[in-house]
Amino acid sequence: MTTLADRPTLATALKRGWRRKCPQCGSGHMFKGYLTIGEACASCDLPFEPLRADDAPAYFTIAIVGHVVVSGLLALESYAHPPSWVQLSIWLPTTLVMTLGLLPYIKGAVMAAIYCANRAD
Numbered sequence: 001m002t003t004l005a006d007r008p009t010l011a012t013a014l015k016r017g018w019r020r021k022c023p024q025c026g027s028g029h030m031f032k033g034y035l036t037i038g039e040a041c042a043s044c045d046l047p048f049e050p051l052r053a054d055d056a057p058a059y060f061t062i063a064i065v066g067h068v069v070v071s072g073l074l075a076l077e078s079y080a081h082p083p084s085w086v087q088l089s090i091w092l093p094t095t096l097v098m099t100l101g102l103l104p105y106i107k108g109a110v111m112a113a114i115y116c117a118n119r120a121d
């Protein structure tokens, strides 16, 4: 049982969530698949079902990837004027890799933020 003194700060919970670990104890895994959450923490029994992130991780991921890709594309276009196939061959894979790479970590951090917002301090 977690006491009030054991409760993690928001920063600690976000770091744990980013690592896809339980925001409360930091040792149990929140995910049982790529984006599928488990039922509860194997270590502290925190239920993960109430930490529903819905579409928020996708919005944050789109915002981050969009800023990187669009600014990179525009910067490359303004400095080097490469052909379209060069732009596409750089930025389409970058978008795919960044999106699929960031999404589970951002989902974990969002779930940790929801955990901190929902707990009764």
Ligand SMILES: [Zn+2]
Pocket: 022, 023, 024, 025, 026, 027, 028, 041, 042, 043, 044, 045, 046
């Ligand atoms: Zn836990």
